[in-house]
Amino acid sequence: MKLCKRVVIKVGTSTVTHSTGKLNLLRMETLAREIADLQSSGREVCLISSGAVGAGVGKINFPDRPKTLPEKQALAAIGQGRLVHMYEKFFSEYGKTVAQVLLTRDVFSNRLRYLHARHTLSTLFDFGVIPIINENDTVAVDEIKFGDNDTLSAMLACLIDADLLIILSDIDGLFSDDPRINPEARLLPLVEEVSKDLLARSRTKGSKLSSGGMFTKLAAARIVMTSGIPMIIANNKEPNILRRLLDGEELGTLFVPSGSPVQARKQWIAFGSSPHGRIVIDDGAAEAIRKRGKSLLPSGIVKVEGKFSRGEVVSIVDQDEVEIARGMVNFSSDEIGIIAGHHTDEIEKLLGSTDYDEVVHRNNLALV
Template sequence: MATLTDAKRIVIKIGSALLVDRATGNLRADWLGSLAQDVAWLKQNGTDVVLVSSGSIALGRGVLGLGYNTLALEQSQAAAAVGQIRLARAYEEVLAPHGITTAQVLVTLEDSANRRRYLNSRATLETLLGLGAVPIVNENDTVATDEIRFGDNDRLAAQIAVTVGADQLILLSDVDGLYTANPNEDPSATRFDVIDHITPEIEAMAGDAGSGLSKGGMKTKVMAAKTAVSAGCAMAITEGSVMRPLTALEQGANATWFTAQTDPQAARKGWIAAMKPMGTVMLDAGAVAALKRGKSLLPAGITAVSGDFERGDAVALVGPEGAGIGSGLARYSAAESDLIKGHQSAEIEALLGYPGRAALIHRDDMAL
């Protein structure tokens, strides 16, 4: 069974029903404080933590007096605008006493679907984690449409887990795992402790949303699990309303774990290797040697560029003798790459007219 202390990087998804008291519409401050203790414990263990948090609409609708009936799209967007600022402030206030810096990252599903925007999101999150911050990620519900009406942060959390290469994704929910049937309706329903393979039968057991504040049901959680495990990230569904829910999970609280058959790094490199190259980058012998030592590809080691690729596209990497050595995701277009080839990273701004990234292909975006 997986343990949280084994993970180098964890994404934790917090549902609206856990954060906001349904009767009052107020934030559950005591519970959030206990979650902050758990985050501090994980950080002290050397684990990177990303929080994917619902709650902005649930908080904002209470402040605006919109009640709990179904909201029109414009009302949902307005509630999100009011609630998001309160949500971000609440996280900052509970984590700051533990010496933890928080960062707000607002995204939509399109940021993961569009490769260029995906790379931007990934670079930002990696930089924040490298600086020791805890990103608080939420959908940008003030401008999103489909996400508000049909989406759920379970899917977003899985995509964020893939984006940052997390080892584990923890869905803190109002249920303690996946059951063979709805336990509220079928007393004979049993919970799965571990699921190694998500079969059609497993998917068929998933139900719909069950609480008034949350939009996601078990179906979206199983969809999230499929996304996570395919990228080498194990996922757990556990009941999160208890104080210090992550500590409870570590100590054996009820949960369903979906196991991953590979690790995040291997899964990502397999994904990159399977992509069709849109161009070719020729390298000198020094660059080839540097890549084999685990370094990123810098413009100085490039001798020629061919093809018509944009930022985020896959390109083939070819050594000085013409032998293919791998592929990677370019951080510059073909035209930009041609301008900066053979030059030092410090010269990029003068050549392009704007500051750019030092590496043309980062080592994490490369499969050799």
């Protein structure tokens, strides 16, 4: 932990707001002081903060959790400015400058925008500025309806090549079972694999004003672990939590990354990109991709779904409809429909010309 220089810190709605929806100013001030101290020690810190919708609820005394999309977007618009204004006030007391960065999913799905965002954040670090990041809830329909800042924090950690992701919440970490239901549930201090069974047992929601829960935190852990980045879930109510974690104190749950991190390009293909279609493959092709690291050849393709062009990212699924990989295709959907099931030496005859033998080369293919 002491060697981690670039750190992403994500705080949930329960950290920065009271149950009433009003901003928790004491918690925000404490958080700003701790992050300012981390930066003064020579670290680069990026803060991802939920709470815009909750702050909007508190600002206009909205009676309950918003239910419709227009309500959520309007409350996010009201609350986001208030949220950042308070952060700016608290950080300035410690001589720190902050920058608001609002992101949408298309930043991660478009390679050029992805690189621009990476360069912008890197420059902010060079300037000694602390980026405060949130999803642009007012326009990001999918985020408000289905998404969460846990996933955003994981994708951002990959984007900037972070050394550590810390998710602060109102829980002590990952438990063997839901401690609110099972008093015998025990805290898991170390997790080396986020299994399907673990995900299935963790489909819980957070507070009434949040959009996440333990399931989304585990999904975030899978992303960063694959990319070689450790992640910690810890309780925001612990005093001096950030300094204690980065001093190596064993608090919360540490998710240990895999030994072979995915390359940055494959990170983008696997987690940043939005698939433009699907390719269904047979069992032989699925095994070759999963276990032997092979390219996808036309002979293993069963069918194509959707319309896409050369160079776009597609989802590769097996015959049980399980996504096993994403890849950047060398042929359009129409061309793949023609050569599907055929051997590579038949491509030129079927299409009139050929530039590639592989539909997706293994260098442009990432397991998910």
